[in-house]
Amino acid sequence: MQELVGRLTALDAEATETIKVIAYFDVLVAGHASTQVILRGAAILSGCAAGFSSDDAVLRIDASGVRALEPCTRDGWPSHSFGGGMAWIEREGSAHANDDMILERLAIALGIAWERISPAAATRRALQVIIDSESTPQARLEATHRLRLVPRTLYRVSATPEDTILSGPSVVLSTDFGSIRAGLQATEITEVVEPTERAGIGISTPPDALDRSWASALIALRLSSEREPVVNAEELGAMLLLADATDGRAHDSPDLIALEALVQSQPRAAAILESIADTDSLRAVAVEVGLHHSTVQAKAAGFADALGFDPRSPRGRVRLALALALRRLATNRFD
Amino acid sequence: MTIATHPAPPFDVELGAVLAVIGEMLPPTITPELIVPFRQGGLLGTPINEIIGDRPIRHEERTIPGPVGAPDLTVSIFSRTDHVAGGPGIYHLHGGGMIIGDRFTGADEYLAWVMEFDAVVVSVEYRLAPENPDPYPVDDSYAGLAWMANHADELGIDVDRIVIGGASAGGGLAAGVALKARDLGTPTLAGQLLIYPMLDDRNETVSSHQIDGFGVWDRGSNDTGWDSLLGDRRRTENVSIYAAPARATDLTNLPPTFIDVATAEVFRDEDVAYATKIWEQGGIAELHVWPGGFHGFDAMAPQAALSLEARAARVAWLHRILGE
Numbered sequence: 001m002q003e004l005v006g007r008l009t010a011l012d013a014e015a016t017e018t019i020k021v022i023a024y025f026d027v028l029v030a031g032h033a034s035t036q037v038i039l040r041g042a043a044i045l046s047g048c049a050a051g052f053s054s055d056d057a058v059l060r061i062d063a064s065g066v067r068a069l070e071p072c073t074r075d076g077w078p079s080h081s082f083g084g085g086m087a088w089i090e091r092e093g094s095a096h097a098n099d100d101m102i103l104e105r106l107a108i109a110l111g112i113a114w115e116r117i118s119p120a121a122a123t124r125r126a127l128q129v130i131i132d133s134e135s136t137p138q139a140r141l142e143a144t145h146r147l148r149l150v151p152r153t154l155y156r157v158s159a160t161p162e163d164t165i166l167s168g169p170s171v172v173l174s175t176d177f178g179s180i181r182a183g184l185q186a187t188e189i190t191e192v193v194e195p196t197e198r199a200g201i202g203i204s205t206p207p208d209a210l211d212r213s214w215a216s217a218l219i220a221l222r223l224s225s226e227r228e229p230v231v232n233a234e235e236l237g238a239m240l241l242l243a244d245a246t247d248g249r250a251h252d253s254p255d256l257i258a259l260e261a262l263v264q265s266q267p268r269a270a271a272i273l274e275s276i277a278d279t280d281s282l283r284a285v286a287v288e289v290g291l292h293h294s295t296v297q298a299k300a301a302g303f304a305d306a307l308g309f310d311p312r313s314p315r316g317r318v319r320l321a322l323a324l325a326l327r328r329l330a331t332n333r334f335d
Numbered sequence: 336m337t338i339a340t341h342p343a344p345p346f347d348v349e350l351g352a353v354l355a356v357i358g359e360m361l362p363p364t365i366t367p368e369l370i371v372p373f374r375q376g377g378l379l380g381t382p383i384n385e386i387i388g389d390r391p392i393r394h395e396e397r398t399i400p401g402p403v404g405a406p407d408l409t410v411s412i413f414s415r416t417d418h419v420a421g422g423p424g425i426y427h428l429h430g431g432g433m434i435i436g437d438r439f440t441g442a443d444e445y446l447a448w449v450m451e452f453d454a455v456v457v458s459v460e461y462r463l464a465p466e467n468p469d470p471y472p473v474d475d476s477y478a479g480l481a482w483m484a485n486h487a488d489e490l491g492i493d494v495d496r497i498v499i500g501g502a503s504a505g506g507g508l509a510a511g512v513a514l515k516a517r518d519l520g521t522p523t524l525a526g527q528l529l530i531y532p533m534l535d536d537r538n539e540t541v542s543s544h545q546i547d548g549f550g551v552w553d554r555g556s557n558d559t560g561w562d563s564l565l566g567d568r569r570r571t572e573n574v575s576i577y578a579a580p581a582r583a584t585d586l587t588n589l590p591p592t593f594i595d596v597a598t599a600e601v602f603r604d605e606d607v608a609y610a611t612k613i614w615e616q617g618g619i620a621e622l623h624v625w626p627g628g629f630h631g632f633d634a635m636a637p638q639a640a641l642s643l644e645a646r647a648a649r650v651a652w653l654h655r656i657l658g659e
Contacts, residue, residue, distance in 0.1 A: 023355040031348035037640070041352060044638045065638025 018101050021045060025105040035113045039087075040065050042106045046089050046099060051077075052110055054085025055120035080104055082111035122146060124171040130207065131157055131182055131214035140208060147184065149207040154187040157210055159200040159217035161334045164193060177222060178334035182214055198224050198334070201232040219243045222332045223325055227274050242322070243329055250330060255307070255323040262306045263327075272299060276311050277321040343545035344598040347627030353636040354550070354629055363548055364555035365432065367563070370465075373435045383411070383439045391416040392449055399482045402474040409460040410479055411438050412490065413449050423525070423657045424492035426480050427458040428512070430503030430631070432533065432552065432560035433472055434464050441502055443637065444646060451650060452657055455492045457483045461508070465563035469578040472504075472564065473511045477577075480512055484522035496657055498526040503552070503602075503631065504560065506532025510580035510609070517588050524590040526656040528649060531596045531630060532606060535581035536561040536569050540604035550599060552630040557601050581605050586613045592620040593652045595645055597628025623648050 024045060028038050035052070036059060042050035043061045051060035051072060060068040078095060079088035080103040087107045091099055115121045126146035129135045135143070147169065149155060162172050162179040170183040185192055187204040200221025202213035216233035219240055224231045233240060250256055263270045268289075275285040286296040304310040311320040346354060365373060383394060395412040425448055429440040438458040445456045459479035462471045480499060487494035501509040506529040513527045538557050547554040561569050561579075568574055576583035592613055596606040603624070610622040625632070625641050633642035 020356040020360075023358075024352045027352035027355045028348060031351060033348045033352070037349045040349065040638055040640070044353065044636050045356075061638075063638070065640070065643055 018098075021098055021101045021105050025109040029109050029112055032116070033109075033113065035059060035110055035117065036061070036067065038106065038109045038113055041109075042087070042089055042102050046091065046096065046102050048092070049090040050088065050106070051090070052082075052085055052087040052106075054082075054110075054114055055118060057118070078103060080107040082107035083114060085110065085114060123169045127169050127171045127182065127184055128173065130184075130210050133211040133215070135211070137208075144207045147207075151208075152206050154204040154206060155210060155213070156185055156187050156204045157202040157214040157217045158183040158185060158192045159202070159214070159221040160193060161198055164197060164199070166192065175218065177218070177332065180218065180221065180334055182217070184210070193230065196229055199230045200224060201230065201234075203233045215244075216240055219329070221334070222329050224332070225274065225328060227271075227278070239325060243325070246326065247329070250326045253323070253326060255309070255319055256326045256330070258307045259320075259323045259327055262303065269299075269303065272296065273303065273311065273320060274324060276300065276303075277317055277324055282312070341545070343542070343550070345627060346550075346599055346629060347632075347639075347641050349639045350628055350632050350636065350641060353632070353639065357551070357635060361551065363550055363553045365434075365552070365559050366555065367465075367559055370434050370559070370563070381439075383442060386439070386442045387446060390446060390450060392446055393418075399479065402478045405471070405474070405478075408475055408479060409438070410482070411458045411460075413446060413456040413458070414491065415449060415453050418453060418455065418491055420491035421493050422491070423452055423454045423496040423498065424483060424487065424490065424494075425452075425454045425456045425528075426483050426497060426499045426509075427456055428461065428476050428499070428501035428505035428508040429458065430501060430505040430530075430533075431463075432556065433504045433507075433564045434560055436463075436504075441505065441634065443634070444649075445500075447646075448650070448653065452653060454657075455490050457490070464560075465566075468566055469564050469568075470575065473508055473515070473577045476508045477512045477515050480516065480522060495523065496525050497522065498528055498653065498656060499524055500528030500530065501532075502530035502634070504533045506530050507534050507580060510534060511577040513589055514580055514583055515577050526591045526593065526652075527589065528653070529592065529594045529606070529609075530649070531600060531602050532580075532594065532609070533557070533560065533602060534579060534609055535605040536565055536574055536579040537581075538601075540601075540608075542603035543601045543605075546599065546601045546630075550629045551632075551635070552601060554601055581609060585616070586618060587616045589613065589618055591656055592618065593649065593656075594620060595623040595625065595648065597625045597630065597632055599627060600630040602630065621652055 024041055028041055039050050039052060039059055040061045043063055043065055047063060049060060049062045060072060062068045077088040077090050078099055079086050087110055089099060089103060126143035129139050129143040160181045162181050164181055166183040168184050170181050172179050172181050192201060193199045200217040202217030205213045220231040220233040220236060272285065272289050275288045279285050279288060282296050282300060283293055286293040300312055309319050310316040387394060393414050393416050397410050397412060398407045399410055401408045427445050429436045429438055431440055438460045448454050449456050459476060461475035464472065484494055484497060499509045499513055509527055510529055510532055513524055516522055516524060543554050565574060574582055594606050594610045596603050607624065610620045613620040625645050628641055633645045636642055
């Protein structure tokens with residue numbers, strides 16, 4: 001099969017191939033062409049087979065324009081990603097001059113078409129609607145049906161870094177704290193991710209209140225740490241309210257400023273302070289961080305001076321725990 | 336004169352995209368000044384060996400006698416390297432508005448027929464207008480067919496299974512040669528395959544007005560082609576039915592006919608009318624009208640969905656006609 005752009009070159013050496021390729025895919029996008037037609041466009045323009053995979057769907061068109069039923073025989077074709085999927089052209093031998101441009105425009109066109117037509121994309125949009133506190137009740141109801149959620153049944157939303165693999169429906173959202181994947185789970189599912197992966201597990205709510213579950217999941221994720229990678233919002237108690245109330249306003253808290261200065265000057269301080277806030281005795285801290293008891297005692301005294309309060313006292317431990325939480329909220333990012 | 340009051344049907348989305356690319360390269364209207372540049376252009380000019388590629392097809396060039404008193408003609412003969420004698424023959428006439436193209440124009444498709452049917456394809460280099468106006472193109476074309484039928488044994492074909500075919504001007508010439516063969520009583524044809532044929536010099540149908548200044552082979556291009564072929568005789572009573580088969584009033588006793596055409600091209604209405612006239616006179620014709628195609632759509636983008644279906648319909652018809 002011949003490549004259309006190559007065949008036309010001889011007629012007009014002045015016109016750039018780039019414009020032809022862009023014009024081709026622009027017309028397809030404007031005409032709401034199907035993914036198959038768009039993919040065949042790459043076959044028409046390049047003269048070789050083309051394919052894409054996305055959300056478990058794979059489609060290949062051979063060089064003659066026919067849908068190929070057999071799977072791709074090998075990997076490593078020139079490819080280009082689009083919104084969660086990958087498009088490729090099966091060029092044997094060295095690349096032709098227009099291959100890069102064809103791939104780029106193919107990926108753009110497929111991304112637009114795929115968002116419009118794929119069931120997985122529709123599910124993503126529904127999830128996005130149902131966790132958005134700004135959504136109207138009507139939109140929320142439609143999303144509930146699309147996601148096949150049962151009224152008055154409890155679900156919850158999880159918040160994880162973008163590249164986390166979840167089993168249920170999920171959508172990646174751009175937040176102030178990076179690209180976060182929101183996942184939807186039945187409330188009885190206890191283990192959303194591996195215990196070592198970062199996750200915030202939202203509170204359980206019925207379908208019409210999942211925006212609150214998402215908000216709590218996001219706070220839980222922001223409160224996660226290496227020490228505690230998975231944080232369950234239902235175990236946060238008043239910390240949820242505190243996080244909400246202080247968002248964006250904690251940076252001038254004297255405790256947070258002092259804690260930040262201490263951690264910057266002593267890299268190991270953070271781990272010891274986390275341990276102090278979370279365990280019953282300095283002896284337990286010493287075991288956990290692998291230092292001698294007397295060393296920990298000396299460090300704790302030094303921390304008291306630096307912080308302006310004594311983390312060894314019951315009241316000081318609460319202040320420390322709050323300061324550590326404020327610091328995680330302020331600094332945790334998931335880019 | 337009929338003037339179109341509605342715009343042309345829209346192009347198929349996929350073919351519209353192809354046209355967006357071609358539009359960068361090809362002016363919709365071929366004026367007389369563009370004939371020479373088009374003959375030199377590369378769109379139709381892929382070397383035949385490249386088109387054959389690795390297909391097991393033998394290509395033989397022969398010089399054969401032209402019409403009485405006219406120069407010799409060149410024909411290309413294509414057959415499978417494992418050809419079995421006694422199969423079908425396909426006599427091919429290329430397109431190009433009577434003014435451009437050569438016997439290899441359309442080879443991509445007729446070579447597929449060589450493989451599919453073990454057919455022997457003969458494609459003739461008929462003389463082009465305006466240097467060689469009517470009746471030279473159709474007379475050359477008839478001479479080639481007569482030679483093919485007379486050399487059936489040598490070519491390894493069954494003389495009773497010769498189909499004539501071509502696209503565009505080649506379709507018009509095929510229709511004209513079929514009329515001439517009918518009137519002269521020889522050769523006998525098993526079928527005529529008329530791919531969006533150019534049939535009517537008058538250029539007065541609704542579709543000929545709808546496709547004007549855009550698309551492929553628009554109204555102005557059609558004027559250029561027919562003016563080149565017929566000169567001052569165009570649109571007069573002095574045009575033979577062999578040059579412009581739409582002029583024929585008697586379409587009886589023709590072989591089974593296949594006609595296809597697209598909705599967004601000049602030839603739509605004259606081609607539909609030709610099929611209708613054959614039916615009215617008790618003949619056998621199969622008509623396909625492809626929505627949203629432009630002239631020559633399947634040649635420009637053989638991979639497009641509509642192109643695949645159009646070409647498959649021709650193959651299916653050939654299977655029935657050739658009794659495979």
